[in-house]
Amino acid sequence: MTDQDTTPETTAEGASPSKVDGTRGPGTPAAPPPVAVASDHPDRWGRVDAEGTVYVRTEDGERSVGSWQAGEPAEGLAHFARRFDDIRTEVELLEARLSSGAGDPKQALSSAKHVKDGLKDAAVVGDLAGLAARVEHVIAKAEQGVEAAKSAREAARAEAVTRKETLVAEAEQIGNESTQWKTAGDRLRAILDEWKTVRGVDRKTDEQLWRRFSKARDAFNRRRGSHFADLDRQRGVAKSRKQELVEEAEKLVESDDWGPTAGRYKELMVEWKAAGRAPKEADDTLWQRFRAAQDQFFAKRSEAFNERDAEFGANAKLKEELLAEAEQIDPAGDLDAARAHLYRVQERWDQVGKVPRERVRELEGRLRAIEERVRGAVDAQWRKSDPEAEARVAQFRERVEQFEAQAAKARSAGDKRRAEQAEAQAAQWREWLTAAEQSVASR
Structure with a gap:
């Protein structure tokens, strides 16, 4: 195994194909090419010398990563390449979780930084430059996720604060103004239930809002208690x-x-x-x-x-009979007999008693018509019988005095009905007396 055989292929620019710019801009950088599986061609990324020392090739030259004395050099390279592949797999898993949204950006960032820090002295054989670039990409993506999560938490917190402030404002309005005691009490309980579902408010703000809510609820309870206490007193x-x-x-x-x-x-x-x-x-x-x-x-x-109406109805029938009798009186014949007959009818009329109220005017009117007819005849006779006028005046005065005396006696005895009857008769004779006196005075 020679250096020439194991030198990595270079690009036209003279860099390793896995060498990328790891600089992070404001957004997430484009993902570098996938990192090669080191165990497929471990001799591309390292070598084992005659003494068994294992080297990995880096941008800065070879670096010793360990010693292999247990077997063939190729086995040693394969061993350290598999260790590289384990790290590569870990990085790829971190990236995959971030991409799917299943991973925690903060935890992924910590893990990626840990990998980055360990790559400098890692006892592995593989594309360290490519893996470093991949780690930088994961770190950038994780940092972006951390910022996004932070922004989301801040937005959720702001929304939660707004929700609780809205609930507090409604509770304060109810506590200070509402007199719909049952409806308002039910609404305050509903606000409390909704309050418990709102999460993400920092402790200090939550305590301040809770104190306002509790104060509003206490104010409502005091007003409601005072109202019902007043109502109980009333x-x-x-x-x-x-x-x-x-x-x-x-x-x-x-x-x-x-x-x-x-x-x-x-x-x-x-x-x-x-x-x-x-x-x-x-x-x-x-x-x-x-x-x-x-x-x-x-x-x-x-x-x-009902009993009285039955009695009054019978009285009305009796007075109708008296009227039928009185209407037969003819003052044109024997005037004294007519007057005596009318007097007897009047006495019996008063003795009959009351009639139904709706019949009073009718019956009394018919009787007065008869009385006027007799009185007219008497007046006419008075005008014709001047020698007897003085005697009639005396006679009428005597009858007036007689009935007035009867009325006084009956009233003293407590007999109201007889007193009223006597007074009515005295009034009738007083009218005749007045007419007689006027007749005498006009002669």
Whole structure:
């Protein structure tokens, strides 16, 4: 084995074919040619001298890499070439992982630098210049990957910070402004869940944002607690007030003063609504008591009104019969008999009692028409019977005084109905007295 036989082939420029520029520019340099497998032709990259010393050829000349005494020189070269191929394979694996994205650029950079540092004194036989160029390419690619990973981490961190700042801003708005207590509380819990999924924020920034979020959540909880505490106080006051209204409503159940009591129930309903809401369970219970009392009173009133309406209906029929009788009175004949007959009808009319409200005007109007007819006849007779005018005046005055005395006596006895009847009759006779007195005065 001679030097000539083992000298590597040279290019036109006189350099080894695997010799490339390892300088790294701003981008990743173009990959150098693949490094030859040293074990295929180990004699191209080194030799073994007569004493068994193994040399590798480099750009700076031969370098001793070891000694081989165990066998043939070719075996020694093959041994050191296989060791070179192991390093070459390691470099190719690093490059392949970087290219596929499966490798960690930082770890690959560390490994490539370690290989680079070891190549100067490596006990191997092979294309050291080509392998060095390949390592430089891997280092450049790994450094670019490290920078890209750093930029990606920074971008991810910035995005994570932005997300958390957005969540904090929303939480602060809720904490300071929202009064939609359930919706806002649910949203704060959702923000917390989302917060836990955001990664990559540095510890200092994360702690600052967390303090703001916690402060906003505490502010919301304080406002919500204060609101419900005020609401509880208001409901306590409403409960006390509604208890008072229920007690009054229950006392009014036995009242038979229908009109005023019904009016008071309406007022109690207005006051109930104005009292506000009590705690739900208490509010429902009090409302049931209030409605029960109200329903009981109005049921009694309806029953009483039904009985009264039945009585008033019968009274209306009796007054219709009296009107039918009174309408037969003929003052053109015997005026005194007509007046006496009308008086008897009036007395019986007053004794009959009340009629349904919707019939009062009709029935009273028919009676007044009869009374006007008799009164007109009386007036006409007065005008014709002057000698008797003074006697009639005295007679009418006596009847007025008589009925007024009856009314006073009945009112003193507490008989309101008879007092009103006597007063009505006194008023009728007073009208006739006035007419008689005017007739006498005009003679």
